[in-house]
Amino acid sequence: MSVEDLVVEARGLVKRFGAFEAVHGIDVEVRRGESFGFLGPNGAGKTSTMRMISAVSTPSQGTLRILGLDPATHGPTIRARLGVVPQEDTLELELSVRVNLEIYGRYFDLPWSEVKERTRELLEFVQLSERANSKVDDLSGGMKRRLTIARALINRPELLILDEPTTGLDPQARHLLWDRLYRLKREGVTLIITTHYMDEAEQLCDRLVVMDQGSIVAQGAPSELIEQHSTREVVELRFAQDEHEPLRASLEGFASRVEVLPDRILLYVNDGDEVVGQLGRAGVNPASTLVRRSSLEDVFLRLTGRTLVE
Amino acid sequence: MSDVTAHPSAGWARWQRSWWYHAVLYARTWRGSVISTAVFPLLFLAAMGVGVGHLVSQHAGRVQGLSYLDFIAPGLLATTAMQIGEGESTWSVLGAVKWQRTYHAAISTPLEPEDVLLGKLSWVGTRALATGVIYTVIIGLFGALHSWWALSLPLVATLIALAFAAPLVAWTCTLENEGALITFYRFAIVPMFLFSATFYPVSAYPGYLRPLVQLAPLYHGVALARAGADGHGSLGALSAHVAVLGVMAVAGLLWGRHTLRRRLVN
Numbered sequence: 001m002s003v004e005d006l007v008v009e010a011r012g013l014v015k016r017f018g019a020f021e022a023v024h025g026i027d028v029e030v031r032r033g034e035s036f037g038f039l040g041p042n043g044a045g046k047t048s049t050m051r052m053i054s055a056v057s058t059p060s061q062g063t064l065r066i067l068g069l070d071p072a073t074h075g076p077t078i079r080a081r082l083g084v085v086p087q088e089d090t091l092e093l094e095l096s097v098r099v100n101l102e103i104y105g106r107y108f109d110l111p112w113s114e115v116k117e118r119t120r121e122l123l124e125f126v127q128l129s130e131r132a133n134s135k136v137d138d139l140s141g142g143m144k145r146r147l148t149i150a151r152a153l154i155n156r157p158e159l160l161i162l163d164e165p166t167t168g169l170d171p172q173a174r175h176l177l178w179d180r181l182y183r184l185k186r187e188g189v190t191l192i193i194t195t196h197y198m199d200e201a202e203q204l205c206d207r208l209v210v211m212d213q214g215s216i217v218a219q220g221a222p223s224e225l226i227e228q229h230s231t232r233e234v235v236e237l238r239f240a241q242d243e244h245e246p247l248r249a250s251l252e253g254f255a256s257r258v259e260v261l262p263d264r265i266l267l268y269v270n271d272g273d274e275v276v277g278q279l280g281r282a283g284v285n286p287a288s289t290l291v292r293r294s295s296l297e298d299v300f301l302r303l304t305g306r307t308l309v310e
Numbered sequence: 311m312s313d314v315t316a317h318p319s320a321g322w323a324r325w326q327r328s329w330w331y332h333a334v335l336y337a338r339t340w341r342g343s344v345i346s347t348a349v350f351p352l353l354f355l356a357a358m359g360v361g362v363g364h365l366v367s368q369h370a371g372r373v374q375g376l377s378y379l380d381f382i383a384p385g386l387l388a389t390t391a392m393q394i395g396e397g398e399s400t401w402s403v404l405g406a407v408k409w410q411r412t413y414h415a416a417i418s419t420p421l422e423p424e425d426v427l428l429g430k431l432s433w434v435g436t437r438a439l440a441t442g443v444i445y446t447v448i449i450g451l452f453g454a455l456h457s458w459w460a461l462s463l464p465l466v467a468t469l470i471a472l473a474f475a476a477p478l479v480a481w482t483c484t485l486e487n488e489g490a491l492i493t494f495y496r497f498a499i500v501p502m503f504l505f506s507a508t509f510y511p512v513s514a515y516p517g518y519l520r521p522l523v524q525l526a527p528l529y530h531g532v533a534l535a536r537a538g539a540d541g542h543g544s545l546g547a548l549s550a551h552v553a554v555l556g557v558m559a560v561a562g563l564l565w566g567r568h569t570l571r572r573r574l575v576n
Contacts, residue, residue: 017576054418056417056418056574056575057575057576058575075422076324076420076421076422077420079418079419079420080419080420082418084418086411086414086415086418088411090410090411090412090414090415091410091412091415092335092410092412093410094335094338094339095334095335095338099334099338103330103331103334104415104419106327106330106331107327107328107331107416107419107420107421108419108420109323109324109327109420151415155419
């Protein structure tokens with residue numbers, strides 16, 4: 001692969017804040033035109049990594065090339081070709097939807113006529129044309145998010161960086177956003193996305209890395225990760241009794257891994273229906289049984305644990 | 311869409327963009343600031359200058375050789391300039407780096423933190439200059455200008471506003487919440503407004519208090535504005551006043567480069 005095809009190339013990337021090390025030397029390569037995900041629990045170092053890739057925050061150590069350039073010396077040149085959707089909308093609440101886009105367009109030094117034209121087109125793209133003159137403060141959360149995405153597109157970026165683009169949105173708004181992101185990808189825009197939602201990652205990402213405590217703990221396509229870190233199917237068993245732990249020993253022979261949760265027991269298996277049959281013949285009688293395909297969420301929880309990280 | 315590509319402009323063009331942002335924001339939200347920057351000082355001018363001035367002329371005659379109106383009109387121009395500098399550099403900056411984070415949005419574009427800082431301060435300067443022009447005309451209409459040096463008053467207002475704005479932007483960038491801003495307003499801005507020899511000469515204080523008053527930056531602004539309106543003043547004293555305000559503005563700018571970058575980039 002030639003260097004021009006790498007939109008982001010990071011080697012041994014470290015970010016420290018005083019004595020605290022948020023990112024511990026990660027290697028990442030993002031190729032032109034792909035949609036690349038960063039997954040991880042809160043505090044995993046995703047946002048710190050995003051800020052370095054956005055050519056805003058300087059790496060404490062390691063090498064970083066964005067669009068083939070060094071952000072330490074070419075920050076403004078790189079940022080002129082990026083679009084950034086931060087975790088918080090960072091919109092000017094007192095100003096109208098249209099003026100928010102115009103100000104941002106002027107930051108990129110686009111001529112007035114061009115700013116006006118792109119503002120009109122982008123408002124259409126994110127379905128906000130009718131709200132062009134509304135104060136941003138009066139918009140719903142989903143509308144603000146769409147406006148933030150429109151704003152990130154005003155310079156027609158080659159690389160769009162989205163930090164948790166759909167957190168806090170209702171399902172309709174999420175699907176609308178996903179649809180817009182697909183369209184951008186079809187037009188050749190490279191996408192880098194962080195998300196907490198595994199279904200979103202499975203839907204949107206060609207490849208992804210899972211980060212935990214500042215390091216990359218797994219990487220690959222969603223299907224590859226499921227193959228490597230989980231089984232093909234999962235059997236979910238619920239029992240009438242409250243105490244599940246004593247059942248573990250009797251179930252271990254049926255699955256490659258057994259996970260006991262407060263409300264149910266998960267059996268990681270290759271053929272769920274076959275295992276359910278075996279359980280019946282062995283006299284195990286759960287109150288309910290559900291066979292489903294393994295998901296990225298199973299992989300994620302396996303890799304980063306079920307304990308709450310604050 | 312036509313095929314114009316975004317490109318990073320030179321530093322000069324970049325901070326102009328930030329100036330423009332601050333100007334647009336002000337144009338859309340100016341109503342709130344009109345009371346403090348226009349109505350208040352005019353009410354003061356009318357009530358104190360004309361009302362108290364009448365009393366003063368009946369009893370003491372003149373203050374430092376000036377009518378009371380002539381004495382306080384330039385002082386009010388100076389305090390208004392201070393208020394513009396303070397008002398533009400505290401709450402709105404904390405909002406832009408902490409609550410709405412619009413400065414974070416700005417530096418996701420080709421703008422650097424320094425461009426945002428220069429955009430902000432050049433906007434403060436613009437606003438103070440324009441306000442200074444309007445005030446100078448109004449003070450003239452009240453009949454309180456006696457020299458062509460009065461033409462320098464808008465520049466004096468600009469210098470005063472920047473002397474306050476630059477260090478205050480820098481300091482605000484280091485704050486975690488608004489508590490310190492409230493304290494600062496109560497215990498620094500309000501006393502300075504009242505005690506910087508704006509309403510009576512510094513000679514009204516006992517000798518040991520005078521150096522304390524002269525430490526207040528606003529004192530130097532008031533003295534400079536008064537000299538401009540009146541046309542009298544020694545070159546040495548005036549240079550000292552300009553130097554105090556100028557050093558504050560430049561030191562604030564250098565400090566702000568550091569604190570704003572630290573706040574936005576880390």
